Amino acid sequence: MTKQNGNDLLIPSIEDIDMIVFDVDGTLMDRDGMPPGMVGLMKETESRGVTISLASGRTLPNLTPIHQALGLSGFIIAENGGVLWDGPRGQKIELRANGDRCRESIEWIATQMPEIDPSGIESNRWRETEWCISGPHDIHAIRELLESSKWSDLRVVGTGFAIHVTERGINKKTALEIML
Numbered sequence: 001m002t003k004q005n006g007n008d009l010l011i012p013s014i015e016d017i018d019m020i021v022f023d024v025d026g027t028l029m030d031r032d033g034m035p036p037g038m039v040g041l042m043k044e045t046e047s048r049g050v051t052i053s054l055a056s057g058r059t060l061p062n063l064t065p066i067h068q069a070l071g072l073s074g075f076i077i078a079e080n081g082g083v084l085w086d087g088p089r090g091q092k093i094e095l096r097a098n099g100d101r102c103r104e105s106i107e108w109i110a111t112q113m114p115e116i117d118p119s120g121i122e123s124n125r126w127r128e129t130e131w132c133i134s135g136p137h138d139i140h141a142i143r144e145l146l147e148s149s150k151w152s153d154l155r156v157v158g159t160g161f162a163i164h165v166t167e168r169g170i171n172k173k174t175a176l177e178i179m180l
Contacts, residue, residue, distance in 0.1 A: 095128050
């Protein structure tokens with residue numbers, strides 16, 4: 001059953017919701033962590049039969065403790081759709097891309113743009129399907145360099161936190177289509 005709020009939006013009743021998928025950074029958490037009461041709200045939502053899943057640009061080793069601490073029953077989409085895992089249902093970790101080419105492309109870009117540190121952000125040590133560098137950098141220049149290179153099939157995405165290089169077609173939307 002749904003109800004209307006004052007803005008003519010239909011709000012579904014909790015009984016009509018099977019699953020909620022949260023992004024992590026800027027949605028579930030901010031720079032100060034989780035808002036007060038969020039853990040309790042998530043546990044209450046799960047106890048009412050709504051599965052909660054996570055979809056994030058973070059790595060699987062970074063998301064797993066959040067998933068476990070919240071006691072979530074849903075899946076995890078990591079690395080912006082590059083890594084899929086539904087541990088509660090016994091699914092093995094699925095890698096949808098090979099991050100080696102992404103890393104190699106950034107190493108080459110750093111030879112063209114010396115201000116870029118090719119080692120990138122700290123969490124790259126766990127990344128398997130993409131490579132990230134911290135900004136700010138000229139994302140348009142990076143895209144132009146890639147487009148005229150042997151890595152022209154790769155995609156560059158700025159998130160406000162980092163610049164991600166990944167294979168085309170790898171994103172949270174396509175990952176959700178697979179997981180659902």
